[in-house]
Amino acid sequence: MNATPIHTAPDDPIMRQTLALAGVFQAAAVVDQLARHGQADERSWETLIRATIDTDPESFEAIYGGHPNSLRQGLEVLNAVVGRERTDPAVLRYGFTLLLLMQKLRKQPAMLDTLGERLARVQEQARHFGDTHENVVASLGEIYQDTISTFRQRIVVQGEPSLLQQRMMPERVRTALLAGIRFALLWHQQGGRRWKLLVQRNAMKKALDRL
Numbered sequence: 087m088n089a090t091p092i093h094t095a096p097d098d099p100i101m102r103q104t105l106a107l108a109g110v111f112q113a114a115a116v117v118d119q120l121a122r123h124g125q126a127d128e129r130s131w132e133t134l135i136r137a138t139i140d141t142d143p144e145s146f147e148a149i150y151g152g153h154p155n156s157l158r159q160g161l162e163v164l165n166a167v168v169g170r171e172r173t174d175p176a177v178l179r180y181g182f183t184l185l186l187l188m189q190k191l192r193k194q195p196a197m198l199d200t201l202g203e204r205l206a207r208v209q210e211q212a213r214h215f216g217d218t219h220e221n222v223v224a225s226l227g228e229i230y231q232d233t234i235s236t237f238r239q240r241i242v243v244q245g246e247p248s249l250l251q252q253r254m255m256p257e258r259v260r261t262a263l264l265a266g267i268r269f270a271l272l273w274h275q276q277g278g279r280r281w282k283l284l285v286q287r288n289a290m291k292k293a294l295d296r297l
């Protein structure tokens with residue numbers, strides 16, 4: 087990850103909410119790609135992992151690697167959603183359910199503390215093995231399983247059963263979902279709310295056009 091962001095995000099709440107929400111839908115799209123095809127866009131995948139591991143970024147832009155192109159896949163999905171274009175229903179379901187799960191997580195301070203503590207340990211792993219090493223992915227997937235997966239409402243991932251049963255695939259899917267929660271929390275921190283999505287649709291479309 088670059089120490090100095092390549093592209094500074096405008097100090098505009100709608101723009102920042104749009105970038106954070108793109109991270110949520112990028113996670114949703116990656117989950118769908120993994121479940122259906124067994125692989126995902128590499129840049130999207132790496133962006134999600136690094137955003138999750140870096141719990142104390144030096145800037146807003148550093149969260150997603152310093153340039154909105156790192157969120158290109160999520161921005162494309164979000165652009166289709168805002169423009170009311172045809173969008174994969176599974177990706178939509180994953181994305182909006184991640185927002186709901188984030189709201190539940192915010193009401194569980196003990197779980198939030200647990201997430202912070204365990205992510206700090208994963209940071210040590212990442213420094214030793216590298217951000218995308220399977221040991222790191224396995225730890226991130228386990229964190230999701232032990233926390234978010236315990237909620238009554240869960241995300242049921244649909245895909246090719248033979249792919250979902252492959253070695254490390256459940257961990258990769260859970261890691262992507264955990265990244266979606268991370269971006270959902272960021273979206274909320276920037277003032278994002280579900281009830282605003284409809285009334286701010288035009289403003290978000292303008293932000294997407296600028297990006």
